[in-house]
Amino acid sequence: MKEAIIDLHYFPNIEYFSILSKLDVVYLEAKENFQKQTYRNRCYILTANKVERLSVPLLGANKGLPIQEMKIDARESWQKQHWRAIQSAYGRSAYFEYYADMIKEVLLGKEYTHLFELNYEILTFCLKILGVKCQIRLTEDFTPPQECDILDLRSAIHPKKEFGIINVQPYQQVFGEGFAPNLSILDLLFNEGPNASYILRMQESKFLS
Numbered sequence: 001m002k003e004a005i006i007d008l009h010y011f012p013n014i015e016y017f018s019i020l021s022k023l024d025v026v027y028l029e030a031k032e033n034f035q036k037q038t039y040r041n042r043c044y045i046l047t048a049n050k051v052e053r054l055s056v057p058l059l060g061a062n063k064g065l066p067i068q069e070m071k072i073d074a075r076e077s078w079q080k081q082h083w084r085a086i087q088s089a090y091g092r093s094a095y096f097e098y099y100a101d102m103i104k105e106v107l108l109g110k111e112y113t114h115l116f117e118l119n120y121e122i123l124t125f126c127l128k129i130l131g132v133k134c135q136i137r138l139t140e141d142f143t144p145p146q147e148c149d150i151l152d153l154r155s156a157i158h159p160k161k162e163f164g165i166i167n168v169q170p171y172q173q174v175f176g177e178g179f180a181p182n183l184s185i186l187d188l189l190f191n192e193g194p195n196a197s198y199i200l201r202m203q204e205s206k207f208l209s
Contacts, residue, residue, distance in 0.1 A: 004151035008119040011043040011184040018203040025135045031142040033064045043184035047089045070115045095193035164206040
């Protein structure tokens with residue numbers, strides 16, 4: 001049985017789901033302290049002009065609070081801003097009309113109070129859409145890396161680290177002359193639709209080799 005522990009991301013990237021598609025059991029780190037400048041509250045999409053970052057605004061991000069206590073800053077209309085950016089980026093993609101309403105409901109269907117709740121809702125939705133069958137469990141205690149007895153992928157997928165996909169599988173994107181790899185799963189879903197699952201399975205990660 002293939003098991004791993006990993007941090008919970010906001011609209012995780014393609015590498016994240018490629019790894020999860022090859023695991024039997026995934027433990028989501030629920031007892032860590034929040035870490036800034038990570039995928040925990042950001043993702044990247046491809047717009048007409050550039051790769052754009054979408055960030056969820058947080059309260060007390062500098063305090064290193066437990067991840068499940070990290071609250072979203074409701075003073076900013078971030079949900080509508082993110083949805084407008086997603087519409088602008090993928091409105092002309094092949095499968096936008098197919099997935100748009102479902103993704104809009106996940107993002108705008110309710111006002112999220114905590115980041116962990118938001119990310120968990122997004123993850124379970126994406127796993128269902130992609131047909132990824134791994135079991136998802138939450139950690140009950142924090143285990144230091146040196147004491148972890150399963151594959152530890154916490155912070156392995158990080159904006160400041162080179163991604164670990166060994167054989168990137170290009171696909172048709174709406175914008176750009178060159179291919180922009182390893183964006184949010186949104187990019188793959190809107191451009192490839194049902195073929196997204198096949199692309200995820202075809203890619204290999206150095207973390208699983």
